[in-house]
Amino acid sequence: MTDFQVPIWGYWLMGIGLAAFIVMLGMYIRKNRGFKRPLFASPYVLWLVIFTVIPCLLVAYFSFTDPAGNFTLDNFKNFWDSNFNARKAMDQEELNMYLSMGLTLEDLGLARNSINIDTLVFSLWMAFLCTAICLLLGYPAAHIMADRNFKLGPTLVILFIVPMWMNFLLRTIAMMSLLEDNGLINNVLEMVGIGRQKLLNNTAAVQLGMVYNFLPFMVFPIYNVLNKMDYKLSEAAMDLGCDHWHTFYKVTLPLSVPGVVSGITMVFMPAVTTFYISRLLGGGKISLFGDLIEAKFLSTSLQEWNVGSALSLIMMVLILLSLGLLRRVDPEGEGGGMV
Amino acid sequence: MKKLVSLVSVLVLCFSMLPLNNAFADQEVVNVYNWYDYMDEDVFALFEEETGIHVNKMYFTTNEDMMVQLRVSPGAYDLVFPSDYCVERMIAEGLIAEINFDNVPNLVNVNPDLINPDYDPENKYSVPFMWGTVGILYNTKKVEEEVNSWSILWDEKYADDIIMLDSIRDTLGVTLKYLGYSMNSRNLVELKAATDKLIEQKPLVKAYYVDETKDKMAAGDAALAVVYSGDALYAMELNEDLDYAVPKEGSNVWIDPMVIPATAKNKENAEKLINFLCRPDIAQKNCEYIWYSSPNAAAIELMGEDYTENTTINPDPSVLERCEFFHDIPDNYLTIYNSFWSQVKNAK
Numbered sequence: 001m002t003d004f005q006v007p008i009w010g011y012w013l014m015g016i017g018l019a020a021f022i023v024m025l026g027m028y029i030r031k032n033r034g035f036k037r038p039l040f041a042s043p044y045v046l047w048l049v050i051f052t053v054i055p056c057l058l059v060a061y062f063s064f065t066d067p068a069g070n071f072t073l074d075n076f077k078n079f080w081d082s083n084f085n086a087r088k089a090m091d092q093e094e095l096n097m098y099l100s101m102g103l104t105l106e107d108l109g110l111a112r113n114s115i116n117i118d119t120l121v122f123s124l125w126m127a128f129l130c131t132a133i134c135l136l137l138g139y140p141a142a143h144i145m146a147d148r149n150f151k152l153g154p155t156l157v158i159l160f161i162v163p164m165w166m167n168f169l170l171r172t173i174a175m176m177s178l179l180e181d182n183g184l185i186n187n188v189l190e191m192v193g194i195g196r197q198k199l200l201n202n203t204a205a206v207q208l209g210m211v212y213n214f215l216p217f218m219v220f221p222i223y224n225v226l227n228k229m230d231y232k233l234s235e236a237a238m239d240l241g242c243d244h245w246h247t248f249y250k251v252t253l254p255l256s257v258p259g260v261v262s263g264i265t266m267v268f269m270p271a272v273t274t275f276y277i278s279r280l281l282g283g284g285k286i287s288l289f290g291d292l293i294e295a296k297f298l299s300t301s302l303q304e305w306n307v308g309s310a311l312s313l314i315m316m317v318l319i320l321l322s323l324g325l326l327r328r329v330d331p332e333g334e335g336g337g338m339v
Numbered sequence: 340m341k342k343l344v345s346l347v348s349v350l351v352l353c354f355s356m357l358p359l360n361n362a363f364a365d366q367e368v369v370n371v372y373n374w375y376d377y378m379d380e381d382v383f384a385l386f387e388e389e390t391g392i393h394v395n396k397m398y399f400t401t402n403e404d405m406m407v408q409l410r411v412s413p414g415a416y417d418l419v420f421p422s423d424y425c426v427e428r429m430i431a432e433g434l435i436a437e438i439n440f441d442n443v444p445n446l447v448n449v450n451p452d453l454i455n456p457d458y459d460p461e462n463k464y465s466v467p468f469m470w471g472t473v474g475i476l477y478n479t480k481k482v483e484e485e486v487n488s489w490s491i492l493w494d495e496k497y498a499d500d501i502i503m504l505d506s507i508r509d510t511l512g513v514t515l516k517y518l519g520y521s522m523n524s525r526n527l528v529e530l531k532a533a534t535d536k537l538i539e540q541k542p543l544v545k546a547y548y549v550d551e552t553k554d555k556m557a558a559g560d561a562a563l564a565v566v567y568s569g570d571a572l573y574a575m576e577l578n579e580d581l582d583y584a585v586p587k588e589g590s591n592v593w594i595d596p597m598v599i600p601a602t603a604k605n606k607e608n609a610e611k612l613i614n615f616l617c618r619p620d621i622a623q624k625n626c627e628y629i630w631y632s633s634p635n636a637a638a639i640e641l642m643g644e645d646y647t648e649n650t651t652i653n654p655d656p657s658v659l660e661r662c663e664f665f666h667d668i669p670d671n672y673l674t675i676y677n678s679f680w681s682q683v684k685n686a687k
Binding site: 082083085086089090091098103107108109110113115118119180181182198201283284285287291292295298299301302303304 | 401403404499505527528530531534535541544545546547548558559560670671672673674675677678679681682684685
């Protein structure tokens with residue numbers, strides 16, 4: 001971005017910081033000898049305050065104020081009616097002039113519009129589908145990888161991790177050129193004789209991108225639970241007369257519930273707030289709730305920031321509620337996905 | 340001991356957040372905030388060589404980003420390249436300073452038609468850097484008829500072969516033009532008509548892009564696209580089947596000016612750089628690199644037929660006559676524009 005240069009002492013500092021961290025971690029692992037937990041928490045607490053607590057408070061503040069800083073609930077009314085602000089922004093005399101000409105709000109394009117709610121419902125549906133597909137694909141994958149008799153398991157784990165070393169945007173842009181009308185997949189389809197298909201810029205492409213990006217978040221929590229599970233339990237079930245299906249149904253599946261719950265959380269949360277993937281693979285034609293919020297913040301009109309904050313807050317509350325629900329299912333956080 | 344270590348770790352964390360740029364503390368600098376890839380980098384090297392002033396380069400991707408940065412970090416930038424309609428707003432908000440034209444003698448090279456534009460009527464705040472039009476870029480292999488009207492973008496023959504601009508003002512603007520209205524319309528009936536027209540068009544649209552359009556068109560992925568003339572020229576260099584037209588209903592003419600923020604710390608250096616960029620040989624260098632229309636008459640003379648015979652970069656004066664500048668629209672109408680645009684973008 002800028003002519004930003006890290007000075008030599010910056011490298012030293014980072015090196016020392018890293019070394020100190022490793023040393024401290026080593027000591028912590030050796031049964032807390034010397035240091036206690038709160039000490040380790042202190043830098044993290046600072047981080048948390050600066051980058052999580054303060055931004056959340058700011059979002060809340062913006063949601064309940066207008067650009068001048070006065071308290072208002074109008075931003076939330078915009079969620080219900082996306083034309084609320086537009087109607088309010090309109091000069092009342094001018095509006096009355098139009099209305100006296102016999103035009104209705106409908107004719108002027110200012111009638112109540114449910115775009116925000118519709119988009120939220122659509123996003124929830126897309127996220128639900130994404131989670132379901134990830135579960136259907138991810139559970140068997142995790143089960144196979146955790147199978148002690150399957151020699152290629154560890155290799156598969158690596159194969160799942162490797163793509164995550166690349167930035168997700170890069171992966172999504174690569175996906176874009178694969179699915180393009182003149183892209184690799186279409187060229188192959190043409191060669192095979194199926195003919196070119198419209199693969200990009202539709203809902204299916206967006207869904208594909210979401211599943212592709214979020215699948216590992218479903219696989220690993222389940223894999224972790226299954227991997228740690230005592231396989232003697234399955235053996236015992238078999239000894240006692242269960243067939244493979246019953247062993248799975250009565251033993252493995254119930255024991256893996258924490259992993260499943262954690263996987264669902266970790267996929268559903270990013271899926272429901274997705275943006276950019278939908279822009280890249282939907283060709284700007286498909287808007288998710290995340291895109292809607294992004295558009296509000298990219299606007300030059302300051303008022304939109306407040307509306308965007310209100311929409312974010314609604315989203316955050318929804319996520320918190322679903323997290324709370326999941327906590328009831330997996331109170332111990334065994335799946336490892338709970339933060 | 341415990342306290343000491345925690346103190347040290349907090350300090351380490353704090354220091355790592357400090358901006359660490361001291362490298363050019365006592366050298367003359369000018370901080371330039373520009374679009375990506377919108378300047379021949381050699382030009383900066385030449386400027387540094389001739390004046391000893393170091394150029395710090397910073398980049399933005401949208402006017403909106405740039406405006407936000409300008410508001411939140413005063414003093415960070417000395418020379419900015421906004422779009423024309425932003426200049427109006429920047430003047431109104433007091434974000435930019437009057438330029439001391441005594442330091443910019445090379446202004447004489449600039450085409451007088453482009454001085455005193457609508458957004459800066461007395462020409463106190465800005466100097467044109469590049470200019471161009473908005474029009475239709477089309478693939479002659481896929482479009483056999485003549486392209487002279489915006490109506491072709493609503494032709495079902497080209498379903499799923501049309502790329503529109505993902506940009507509120509431009510897209511609503513060309514639709515308003517197509518319907519015979521002003522691009523700067525503040526009439527709700529007209530705006531509603533344009534919105535409905537765009538919703539009606541949506542099933543025919545392949546995608547709404549901004550930066551991707553030129554590459555998609557060059558690759559032959561679509562038949563028609565609404566583009567800035569500069570992007571059209573870029574794509575036409577790569578694919579000779581492409582052609583560009585400014586429809587008869589008229590369109591947008593834009594200028595990308597250079598302005599100096601009111602909070603600039605190195606205003607004189609910025610003026611020196613503006614003057615340098617208006618020097619014919621430098622303007623030529625930039626024009627040949629960016630390949631947008633140049634406002635610099637002396638530079639155009641240097642470029643000769645390559646430039647003058649190209650109707651995309653050097654349009655007929657009659658084209659300009661039917662084109663319109665964008666005006667900044669007041670905040671309340673911006674809210675209405677945003678609302679209408681989100682109806683288009685979210686239409687199913």
